[in-house]
Structures are given as structure tokens and as C-alpha cells.
Amino acid sequence: MASIKKYSTAAGDRYRVRYRKPDGTQTDRRGFATKKAAEVWAADNTVSLNAGTWVDPRHGKTTVGELGEEWLARRSRLKRSARQRLVTTWEVRVKPRWEHTPIADIRPTQVQAWLDGLTIVPKRDDAEPRALGATGVIYAHQVLNGILADAVRDRMLTANPCSGMTLPRKGQKRKVYLTHETLHRFVDEVAAGSVDAQARSVLVLTLGYTGLRWGEATGLRVRGVNALRRRLVIRDNAVEVNGEIEVGTTKGHRERTVPVPEFLMARIVEQCEGKGPDDLVWAHPGGGYLPLPPYTRGWWQQAVKRAEIPRITPHDLRHTAASLAVSAGANVKALQKMLGHVSAAMTLDVYADLFDDDLDDVSRRLDEAVGRMWANGGV
Template sequence: MPTNKTNEGCESYWLTSEKYRRKIKKGYTWSFTIELGRDSSTGKRKQITRRGFKSKKEAELAAHQMTIDVDNETFVNEEKNILFINFITDHLHIIAEPSVKASTFRGYKSAVEKRLIPKFGHMKIKDLSGKMISTYYNELLKEGLTEEFIQYIHAILKNASKTAIDWKYIKNDFMNNVKAPRRQKKNVETWSIEECNTFLNRMRDQKDHIFILYYLAIYTGMRRGELLRIKWKDIDFNKKRIFVQHSLYYISSQGLVLQTPKTHSGKRNISITNEMIGELQSYKVKKQKQLLKVGLKLIEDHFVVSAFGGEPVNPNTIHKQFLYDIKLAEIKRIRFHDLRHTHATIMLEIGENSKMVSERLGHSNVSITLDKYSHVTQNIQDSSAENFSKALGKKSMDQ
């Protein structure tokens, strides 16, 4: 029986031809055996054998690839019969939780528990396939879920499949060539200048800290968590700046937590006007009087948006409060986050430079701003074209 020993790379393998019999004809198949040294615990030799190759060349190629995989520590001898529910739970707590912010992990965990485990939890991860995942995405679309949410699910599965390969649970990436549905561009809901003024004028009759929250949201474009995190020491009245360093979140298992921005550009300073300074100083005087009545003194470390005592407001209470106040003001219903869009839209509509607006919002790149508010910039472009044409026409008539 022919044999051939080859030493390539870090591993050695043996090729052997084995006689076999079929109903119609006789012939040989080729097999190979890879030597992996000895088991440190038992002292026994470790070998891997693969059989059934039609030619010597085919066996050589397979053996060579396997030695490369072994050397690169990417070889999986036998896929594990582990259930998806057990794997994804380990992935959540071993890989995801230590590497992301608490608020991000909360959303990650919720999506896994509410969507992925009910669908795939009973299956072995080695049985998952790209076709299966793509079919699931179509089911989610038919259910009415957004492309954005499905892309979020897609990102979770991509990270999970990489972990499964790293842990040598599976040989092949079940997310290979799986594509998430393209996100559909949505119209941004905003208020006009008139609607902003109507709302703020009505809110002056509400609690002081609620009014200042809405006022700052509209006038600065800050996110909810950023607004609720601002302390008096973060406002420089002389330089007319608000310094954004952190965001406030509520995590069910931890309570209120502070987190740094996701990108470097999230840490920024926002310019404020004399009018805004006047509103803030007036509000500060009211807070000082409020605290003095109970024997307390306002300090720079107190939160600006605080119901009483300088303590922060739970971000989870804002949504319900905002919907109530919109109804009270009798204007178009939007989300609290849309106040940020409102600020950006108005800034662009009055001719402010998109780069400046991007920096004010804390976007990592001006292209994000231009893409998100393309409906506004298109109108500005049309107006600019008209202005250019009028200017050039006037110039030619004057000559």
C-alpha cells in the first residue's frame, strides 16, 4: 500500500492510499493523518485522520490546509453540540458586557432575550445557516420591525458568530454573506420656530426645571442624557459656554449611571447667547431661593435640571412628561429627541454652516449631519442656486 510522509510547516502528515471495492469497479482512495504531538494530561499521541480523497493531490491539498489551520489555531476538529441559548448567554456576559457601555449592553441583552433566544434558543449553533438568518430577517420585516432594528440584530449575530469561531464551537461562519436589509431613509419630524415659541411660552407656567429642560433642548440641540447630566460647574457664564462631558442613563440593575460619549466628538462645548445666559441665571436664582427655604445652599456640583435639592432627574420619566406637555400646548406631537432635530433643522434653515452645526450636535463627522438633514440642505441648495442666478443676472445688467 503506497505511503508518503511530508513535513511542511509546524506539523507533519502521512498520505496513504487505501484499496476499496465498489459494485462496478475497483480503485484506491487516499487518506492523510496529521501528527499533533502528545496530550499533556495523558501522554498519548494526538492524531487526526481524514479519508476518502479520490486523488493524492486532493489529499495533499486538504492536509496542507489543515496544517495551516492548526498552526493558526483556527482548526476545529469537531463542532460542539452546544445550544444557541447556552452559547449566546455566555457570549453576552463574557464578551459583550465587559466591552460595551452599560446602556448599550442593556439594549443588547434585551434584543437577545426577546428576539434571538425565542427564535434560535432551542437549536445547536452548528446547525445555524445564512439562509435561516436571512429568512428570519424577512419575518421581522413582515412583522413591521424597522430596518434599523434588524441591522442591530444583524450586528449582534455577526459578533456572536465570530465568538463561536474563536471558541472553536463551529467551523464555518453562519453569518458569512448574510446581509441585513438596507435602512430606509425617514423624514425627520421637527417643529417650526413658531411651534417652538408656542410650546416654550406655554411651559413657562410649568415647573421651573421642566421649562429649562425644554428650553436647553431646543436652544442647544443636546441629547436627553446630556441635558440631564449638566451641572452648574459645566456652565461658564463668562465665556458663554456649556461643556458636555457625560450623559446620564438609567440602568434597571444599577440605577442612574454616568457614561462618557461614544465618540471623541461627543465631548464638546456649546456656545450660548446672552439671552440664554439670562434664562439660566434667572432659573438659578429661583433654585437658590427654593433650597434656602429648607436650609440648603445651591452648589456648583448640583445638577441644573433637578426637581429639588440638586439631585438628577430620571431620564425614563422624560418621555411621558413630554407627551403630556405637548398635549397641554396643543401642538404637533413629536418625540423628545426630535427637539434635537428641530434645533439642527432651524440652524441650517437660517444659513448656519453645516460644519458648525455638526460640531454643536457632537457628530463625529459632518457627513452624518449632511445625510441626516439632507432634506434641509437640498432646500438650501435650491435657494442658493436662485440667489446665485439673481446675483449674476443683476451684475450683467449693471454692466
């Protein structure tokens, strides 16, 4: 049972509630201006103690900074690229605003105002700050929300002030679908140059016809090339993180087998000639993994300009591969396996526009069914 006692201060009489914590030790809450206020608080506190939802008020003084580093440490099992994204968001977005703030002092309205006001600091002194993109805002919320969610689970907070935030929606990036003709024109421009450019051209063809991610293609080793069955066995993903190549599992954490057209397999086999099973099919001229080409300059974008095609990235060629596969008759399940999506539903979410012809086929088949019924004397 809680006890309420009056005590005197320079500002007048105040009331103190003394009670036992779940571990049996006694503590108190001071500073109530009236006995009624003390009684109301004591009643609420007793309910939470009995319900097992009690939170020690002292935990509320813990700052976000104290919890943030521990939260990041618990994400050590993430892929390095995924963890680095969280670390950067913590250092650049979350820590500067919330590091010294006690978790009990954070209000939902403050969090919403912070998310709404996130900006990108310009590198030039004469440039105006601009709003942070939807993805950046979502990552910022993810980090702060994760830290405070763990505090709730550890009974340091009664509720997460990050819950129920209004977040921006990610804009749907326009997909570029190259035709066979435009893809080969681009490949011809990539091939214009040194012997190394010839190898790059085969890499670009592989991206455009198999839908491999850049890191999956550049992480492919000779042992993963099955020329007889015209298949590529994808096991690794070589991702660039802070200027270094980090090799891990594929994005879906699963090995998959990808079909290759015969004309392309012949060119891939040429890239494997003279190499051992553990050698990379496409390697940097100086050795090691081939880095992702710069988005705004370099051999990739030069070839894009010469080929006079829409500006694309290596990842955009996954869209081309999907489009060409569907036009060749691939169904959703086959496309899912080829691209390494976790489910056919995800494939449909991304490429629903490629299956519009299926809707036309449905209406045509319904017309044919009704026509047959009428022809057979049906109603």
C-alpha cells in the same frame, strides 16, 4: 501525509482518513462510503492544513449557547445602555432559536429565514403577532453575526453563515421642525403649573435652542455653565437603563462646548442660583437625575396636546435646534460641533434637507459670475 484505510461495519465497508493535526497529534475522519470520497476529502483537508486555514471538526459541535455568553462578556467595556441592548437581543431573539444549535450545523438559508420571520409577541392574548421592526432585526443579526464571526477568528468555523444576509432598511423617521413661535407656545404650556414646571420650561427651551440630548441636559452641572461666554460645557450623559440612571460620557465620547442665546442663558443662570458647582442644573424634585418623560403620557405629552403641535419627543427637539441654527446662518461645521456629531458628513446625512437653500445660492452665484463675464465683454 494522510492514510486511508478500509474497515467493516454492519452497513458494509467504509473508509477512514487518518491525518495529523497542526499540533502534531493524530486523528481521523470516518464514514466515507467510497475510497474516492475519502481521497477527495483528504486532499481538501491537506490543502487547508498547509494553508493554515484548517478547522478542527470537533469545534463544530460547540453550540451557539456556549459561545453567546462568552461573546457578551467580552463586551463589558461598552456603555451600559449599549451592552444592555445586546443582552436583551440575545435573551429575547437569538438565544431561544439558536442556543442548542451546533455552530457547524447553521446554514445561511436558515439564518435568513429566521431573520425574515422575527415577530413581536403581543402582550394581549387576542392580538396578532406583527413583524419585528428593521432596527430589531438588525440588532438580532448583529448579535448572532458577532458570535459566529468570533468563532471564525478562533478557527472554530471556516466561514460565517451570517454573512451576506438581506436585512431590512431602517425607515426614515419624519423630522418635526418647530418654528420659534411653536417652540415658545409649547414652552408656555410646559410652564403652566408649579414652580417645578417653570424649571422644566427652561429645560425644554435649552433642548430646542442648543440641540442637547436629554441625558446631556439632565446630566449638566452648574460648573458646566459659562455665563460670561454664553456656553454650556457638555461632559456627561445621564441615560436611563432598566429604570436606573447610568451616567457616562457623551455619545461621541468627547467633551464639547455649546453656544446659548443670551435670553436663554439668563434663564439657565436663574436655575443655578443657590446651587454649588457640582449640583445638577435640572434635578428631580425628590433629588437625583430627572428621568425621561413617558412617551404616551405625563407632563411632556400633556403640554404637546395643549400646544396643538405635532407629537414630539425630547430627542426631536434636536431637529428643531438644528433647523433654527441653520436659519440663523450656521454652516455644516458649526452645526456638527453644536450637535456633537462625529463628522460634518454625518450632519449632512441627517440634515441635508436644511441646506437646500445653499443649492439655490450656488445657482445664483453661478448666474452672477456669468453675468459679470458678459458685462465685461466675455464670450
